[in-house]
Amino acid sequence: MVDTILVGVQQFTTFTINQSGNIYIFLPDSWVYTASDPAVHVTGAAGGNVLRIRGTIGSASGSDPALDVDAEDTRIVIEKSGNITAQIGIGLEDVSADIINNGFISGDLTGILLDGSVGRLINNGQIAAASASSYAVSQSTASGDFHLENHGVISGYGGLALEAGELTVTLGRSSRIYGVIGMLVSSQSGDTAEVVNHGLMSNAAGYAYNSGAGRDTFTNRGTIFGDINFGGGDDRFIDKGRFEGYISGGTGDDLFVLRKGILVDENIGGGTDSIRIGVTFTLPEEVENLRLTGSRNANATGNADANIMIGNAGDNRIAGGTAADTLSGGGGRDTFIYAKFDGGDTITDFKQGQDRIRIEGFTQFNSFADLDFIKSGNNVRISFADENGADFILVENQKIGDFDKADFLFG
Numbered sequence: 462m463v464d465t466i467l468v469g470v471q472q473f474t475t476f477t478i479n480q481s482g483n484i485y486i487f488l489p490d491s492w493v494y495t496a497s498d499p500a501v502h503v504t505g506a507a508g509g510n511v512l513r514i515r516g517t518i519g520s521a522s523g524s525d526p527a528l529d530v531d532a533e534d535t536r537i538v539i540e541k542s543g544n545i546t547a548q549i550g551i552g553l554e555d556v557s558a559d560i561i562n563n564g565f566i567s568g569d570l571t572g573i574l575l576d577g578s579v580g581r582l583i584n585n586g587q588i589a590a591a592s593a594s595s596y597a598v599s600q601s602t603a604s605g606d607f608h609l610e611n612h613g614v615i616s617g618y619g620g621l622a623l624e625a626g627e628l629t630v631t632l633g634r635s636s637r638i639y640g641v642i643g644m645l646v647s648s649q650s651g652d653t654a655e656v657v658n659h660g661l662m663s664n665a666a667g668y669a670y671n672s673g674a675g676r677d678t679f680t681n682r683g684t685i686f687g688d689i690n691f692g693g694g695d696d697r698f699i700d701k702g703r704f705e706g707y708i709s710g711g712t713g714d715d716l717f718v719l720r721k722g723i724l725v726d727e728n729i730g731g732g733t734d735s736i737r738i739g740v741t742f743t744l745p746e747e748v749e750n751l752r753l754t755g756s757r758n759a760n761a762t763g764n765a766d767a768n769i770m771i772g773n774a775g776d777n778r779i780a781g782g783t784a785a786d787t788l789s790g791g792g793g794r795d796t797f798i799y800a801k802f803d804g805g806d807t808i809t810d811f812k813q814g815q816d817r818i819r820i821e822g823f824t825q826f827n828s829f830a831d832l833d834f835i836k837s838g839n840n841v842r843i844s845f846a847d848e849n850g851a852d853f854i855l856v857e858n859q860k861i862g863d864f865d866k867a868d869f870l871f872g
């Protein structure tokens with residue numbers, strides 16, 4: 462039998478809940494305020510309670526949370542008039558809980574401490590951390606599944622400090638996350654973090670998102686001011702909004718699907734990384750592969766790595782740069798750029814009468830008559846052996862007789 466208990470207390474001593482399975486409604490004019498002990502303590506034996514906070518809960522100092530929950534399956538609803546202010550606003554340790562905040566939670570150290578706890582946090586109100594280097598929501602030990610949804614304001618030195626486990630975060634249209642660090646994800650190898658941002662992450666001086674060794678999948682449909690560091694793992698960033706910052710994929714094979722050119726800072730040897738983008742783009746160092754998306758006429762330029770470069774349905778200029786690059790134009794009228802000392806490149810889908818090869822930088826090979834064509838299986842190898850034995854273009858699925866001077870540009 463579930464009892465609904467109306468709590469109208471106004472007291473300076475701890476309000477203790479030690480019975481299970483009830484609904485406690487803290488009335489709007491209720492308050493519990495302590496010096497350092499928990500203001501409201503749900504003891505370990507008192508599982509399955511619902512707390513609806515319409516009044517004020519607070520403590521002045523001390524390491525105990527103002528709302529200290531030691532019981533499993535607690536549902537906490539901070540209603541609009543609800544207000545929690547302390548060193549640590551709400552604290553949960555190794556328990557499962559469901560927290561919905563529509564009110565105001567403020568902690569000097571942290572607004573909500575989810576120490577090893579699993580469950581769900583939905584914020585429609587405000588969660589703030591006051592002091593330097595503190596986070597509004599902090600999960601300080603590894604845990605299992607955790608789902609966080611924000612439609613309100615989360616602010617502090619840092620917004621969210623989470624352990625990944627299996628983390629899903631949804632930041633809605635009205636979500637605002639402010640801080641020097643927006644989200645810190647202390648993930649381990651094998652952890653996953655899935656984040657969708659529809660709102661604003663504003664972290665002008667630091668990281669909007671800074672993750673660890675786990676696998677991150679981050680979709681941005683909102684606005685991000687600040688840098689992103691994905692750390693280890695095969696990470697994926699899909700930008701469909703506005704992103705103003707630097708991005709680093711760290712180790713692993715990372716994929717960035719971008720709307721516009723951004724600053725990419727890949728670690729040396731950070732896996733095989735790929736960028737998909739619909740506009741002219743030059744691969745930054747240590748990003749290997751580039752695919753143009755959509756149908757806009759755009760150019761793709763590689764770097765000193767062996768690149769896989771793929772054009773889109775539009776007319777593309779595709780230049781692999783040095784090392785052994787693999788170039789594909791896709792549809793449209795594409796121009797493949799080959800410069801002296803570029804090494805041996807392969808063109809996979811040359812279309813006669815449609816695509817062209819521009820040859821640059823040679824002194825002796827500057828007309829069609831200067832080119833050497835050698836049959837190589839189903840392919841044709843265009844060689845520049847007179848000048849540099851390492852330079853050639855392998856054009857797949859062609860016959861020597863297919864080529865004429867209209868296929869080439871020089872200079």
Ligand SMILES: [Ca+2]
Pocket residue numbers: 691692693694695696710711712713714715
């Ligand atoms: Ca990575």
Ligand SMILES: [Ca+2]
Pocket residue numbers: 772773774775776777790791792793794795
């Ligand atoms: Ca194309």
Ligand SMILES: [Ca+2]
Pocket residue numbers: 763764765766767768781782783784785786
């Ligand atoms: Ca290259």
